[in-house]
Amino acid sequence: MPENTQPIERKPENIVYIGKKQTMNYVLAVVTQFNNGMNEVSIKARGNAISKAVDVKEIVVNRFMPNLQEKSIRTSSEELTNEDGTKSKVSAIQITLVKG
Amino acid sequence: MPENTQPIERKPENIVYIGKKQTMNYVLAVVTQFNNGMNEVSIKARGNAISKAVDVKEIVVNRFMPNLQEKSIRTSSEELTNEDGTKSKVSAIQITLVKG
Numbered sequence: 001m002p003e004n005t006q007p008i009e010r011k012p013e014n015i016v017y018i019g020k021k022q023t024m025n026y027v028l029a030v031v032t033q034f035n036n037g038m039n040e041v042s043i044k045a046r047g048n049a050i051s052k053a054v055d056v057k058e059i060v061v062n063r064f065m066p067n068l069q070e071k072s073i074r075t076s077s078e079e080l081t082n083e084d085g086t087k088s089k090v091s092a093i094q095i096t097l098v099k100g
Numbered sequence: 101m102p103e104n105t106q107p108i109e110r111k112p113e114n115i116v117y118i119g120k121k122q123t124m125n126y127v128l129a130v131v132t133q134f135n136n137g138m139n140e141v142s143i144k145a146r147g148n149a150i151s152k153a154v155d156v157k158e159i160v161v162n163r164f165m166p167n168l169q170e171k172s173i174r175t176s177s178e179e180l181t182n183e184d185g186t187k188s189k190v191s192a193i194q195i196t197l198v199k200g
Contacts, residue, residue, distance in 0.1 A: 047151060048148070048151050049151075050150055050151040050154050051147060051148050051149075051150040051151045051191065054150050054175050054191040054192075054193055055191045057175060057191075058175060058176070058177040058189075058191045062177055073173040073174075073175065074173075075154050075157060075158060075170075075173065075195075076158070077158040077162055089158075091151065091154040091155045091157075091158045092154075093154055095175075
């Protein structure tokens with residue numbers, strides 16, 4: 001597909017993926033995205049990182065940016081292929097915050 | 101307080117608290133509550149158990165009761181007092197499912 005068929009105003013990347021770093025790294029990432037002008041930021045996590053995603057959301061809203069509003073919290077189930085070829089299901093969460 | 105001052109139609113307990121048992125124990129608890137006639141069941145968890153709460157919801161809905169609807173997912177922050185008297189904050193989640 002030629003490049004010019006893509007929409008001109010492409011939505012910028014505003015997703016913070018939660019991994020193995022310390023919680024405050026992700027808190028800072030979310031706050032930075034908003035301070036850089038994003039109107040909406042999503043926090044995404046899978047498996048055991050889901051708990052950390054909720055921590056990040058609570059710390060961002062309660063300690064740093066109390067005017068943010070929770071737009072949505074969605075959960076889903078994703079299928080992963082293991083190294084031996086078998087498949088596992090893993091839960092995922094997406095928490096979307098918007099400026100109030 | 102005399103017993104007869106309590107409201108007659110007290111709302112039955114329909115909350116499943118997620119702890120250290122295996123995920124399927126809680127899946128079975130939720131399914132059983134609905135099969136016993138509950139119209140609405142909440143799954144509650146704190147801290148690291150939050151990930152398991154999402155697993156429970158996904159397994160209940162995707163594998164056992166596809167007609168359930170998600171009424172709400174709420175997160176919060178609770179304060180715990182440690183053994184040494186200091187206080188810690190812990191995140192919590194409440195996922196409420198209703199019959200569709």
